[in-house]
Amino acid sequence: MDPEILKSSFAVVERRAEFAVKYFYAHLFRHHPELRELFPTDFPEDMERQRDRLFAALTFVMDRLEDPELPDYLRDLGRDHRKYLAQPDHYAAVGSSLIAAFAAVAGSAWSGETEKAWSEAYGAIANIMLQGAWEAQHHGEPGWWDAEVVARTRHGDDLVVLTLRPRQRLTYSAGQYVSVSTPHLPGIWRPYSLANAPRPDRTVDLHVSRVEGGVLSTALVRQTRVGDVLRLGAPGGGLTLRTPADRPLTLIAAGTGWAPVKALLEQLEPAHEARLFLVARDIAYLYDQPSVDRLRARLPRLTVTHITPAPGRPKAQATERLLTALGNRAGWTRHDVYLAGPPDLVEEVADTLPSLGTPEGRLFHDLLPPTGGNRPLGAAEWLLDRPRPSWHNPTGRTPGA
Ligand SMILES: Cc1cc2nc3c(=O)[nH]c(=O)nc-3n(C[C@H](O)[C@H](O)[C@H](O)COP(=O)(O)OP(=O)(O)OC[C@H]3O[C@@H](n4cnc5c(N)ncnc54)[C@H](O)[C@@H]3O)c2cc1C
Numbered sequence: 001m002d003p004e005i006l007k008s009s010f011a012v013v014e015r016r017a018e019f020a021v022k023y024f025y026a027h028l029f030r031h032h033p034e035l036r037e038l039f040p041t042d043f044p045e046d047m048e049r050q051r052d053r054l055f056a057a058l059t060f061v062m063d064r065l066e067d068p069e070l071p072d073y074l075r076d077l078g079r080d081h082r083k084y085l086a087q088p089d090h091y092a093a094v095g096s097s098l099i100a101a102f103a104a105v106a107g108s109a110w111s112g113e114t115e116k117a118w119s120e121a122y123g124a125i126a127n128i129m130l131q132g133a134w135e136a137q138h139h140g141e142p143g144w145w146d147a148e149v150v151a152r153t154r155h156g157d158d159l160v161v162l163t164l165r166p167r168q169r170l171t172y173s174a175g176q177y178v179s180v181s182t183p184h185l186p187g188i189w190r191p192y193s194l195a196n197a198p199r200p201d202r203t204v205d206l207h208v209s210r211v212e213g214g215v216l217s218t219a220l221v222r223q224t225r226v227g228d229v230l231r232l233g234a235p236g237g238g239l240t241l242r243t244p245a246d247r248p249l250t251l252i253a254a255g256t257g258w259a260p261v262k263a264l265l266e267q268l269e270p271a272h273e274a275r276l277f278l279v280a281r282d283i284a285y286l287y288d289q290p291s292v293d294r295l296r297a298r299l300p301r302l303t304v305t306h307i308t309p310a311p312g313r314p315k316a317q318a319t320e321r322l323l324t325a326l327g328n329r330a331g332w333t334r335h336d337v338y339l340a341g342p343p344d345l346v347e348e349v350a351d352t353l354p355s356l357g358t359p360e361g362r363l364f365h366d367l368l369p370p371t372g373g374n375r376p377l378g379a380a381e382w383l384l385d386r387p388r389p390s391w392h393n394p395t396g397r398t399p400g401a
Helices: 003-014 015-029 035-040 043-062 071-085 088-109 111-137 215-222 255-267 289-298 317-327 341-358 379-383
Strands: 145-155 158-167 177-181 192-193 206-207 227-230 249-254 274-279 302-307 334-338
Touching: 003 015, 003 043, 003 088, 003 111, 015 035, 015 088, 035 088, 071 177, 088 111, 158 215, 158 227, 177 215, 192 206, 192 255, 206 215, 206 255, 206 302, 206 317, 249 255, 249 317, 249 341, 255 274, 255 289, 255 334, 274 317, 289 302, 302 317, 334 341
Parallel strands: 249 274, 249 334, 274 302
Antiparallel strands: 145 158, 145 227, 158 206, 177 192, 177 227
16 A cells, blocks of 8 residues: 555545545446445435535545554444444445546546545555455344333433443444445434443434534434334444553543443443543533432442533633643543544543643544544445455446447
C-alpha cells in the first residue's frame, strides 16, 4: 500500500466528490442491479445522505492508513457487514465501481500506478473485513440479532431508554456499541451504545436521544413500543475497560455518552478509585440520576461532578465549563481517561487532556466514525471493497459500457 499515491490521487477526486459519488452509484446499479435492493430505496432521503457518507467514509480511512487501530476497526466492520448479507462478490462489485468512478473523475491524473495503488489498498482493507466476517461466522455468530423491546422509559419528549432481550446470545464487553435497525425503517442502521455491563438475564439497554430531523432516533424515541423487535448488528468499539485495579480513572460522559460510561462503571470493582464528569445540555438531560446514585453506593471511591450550562445559556457553555472543571483537577498523570459523547466535544476534550498531563496512550474513546456532514457512517461502508481483476479492464469503467 502506498499512502502517498493514495492520498494525492484522493485529493484530486475529492475536489469533484459529488460527481464521483453519482458516477459510483450509477455504475454500481447499472452493472449490478441486484445490489439496488440492499440500499434503503424506500427512503430516498437516507439514500441521499448515504451519498455524502461515501466520501466521509473514504476520508476516514485515508486519515488512518497508518493508525494501528485501523485493522481492529475494519475487522469489526466486516463482522458487522454480515447484517447487510454482504458477500465477497458484493464487495468486489462495489470496489470495481469505486475504481471506475475515481478513474473517470481524476482524468489525466489517473495512471496505471494509481490504479494499482488503489487496488492493493482495497484488497488489503477488504481482506481484513472479510476476515472479520469469516471469524464471526466460524464462531457461529448470527449476522444480526433480533431483540424484543421488553421495557421502555421515556425521559421528557426526546429521550428514551429501551431494554431489549436479544433472542440469540449477544456477547460483548461493557462500553461497546451495536448498530440498530427498526422494522419501521428497514435498511437504516445507526450505532447506539450498550448501556449496561453484561447481565445474567442477557437484556441490554439503549439510551436514545432524538436528534431534530433524525430518521432513526425519531423512530426509536417516538414509535418504538414494548413487544417490537429491533435488529442489532455485531457489537464493536474499543471503549472497553483496560485499567488495572491500582490505577485511578476519570470517566467523562456527555449526553447519551453516559450509556457506555455507565456500562464501564458497572464493571468496576468497588475498591477502584474513579471520578466521573457527567455533562448535559441542561438539567432536564441529566436523566439517569437513580443509576448514578446506585453506582455511587456500590463504588465508595467514585466522585461525581455534574456539568450543565448556566440557565438560559447555550449548550456549548457546558463544554467550556467542563474544560474549566478538568483544568481545576489534579492527578492527570496518574489517571486513565475514558471519554464518550458528541464527536465535537470528544475531539475538543481529547485535544486538551495531554496539556493537563494525561500520558500518551491513556486516553480512550472510540475511533469516531465518519460523519458526512455530522452524520454517522452508513451503508456506504460498502466502499471498503475487495479488488477483482476486472478493475484493470477499462471497458468496465463507464456506466454505459
Ligand atoms: C459509536 C457511536 C455510538 C453512539 N451511541 C449513541 C447512543 O448511545 N445514543 C444516542 O442517542 N446516539 C448515539 N449515537 C448517535 C446515533 O448513532 C445517531 O447518529 C443519532 O441517533 C442520529 O441518527 P438519526 O438517524 O436520527 O439522524 P440522521 O437521519 O442520520 O441525521 C439527521 C440530522 O441530524 C444530524 N445529526 C446526526 N447525528 C447527530 C448527533 N449525534 N447530534 C446532532 N446532530 C446529529 C445530521 O447531521 C442530520 O442533519 C452514537 C453514534 C456513534 C458513532
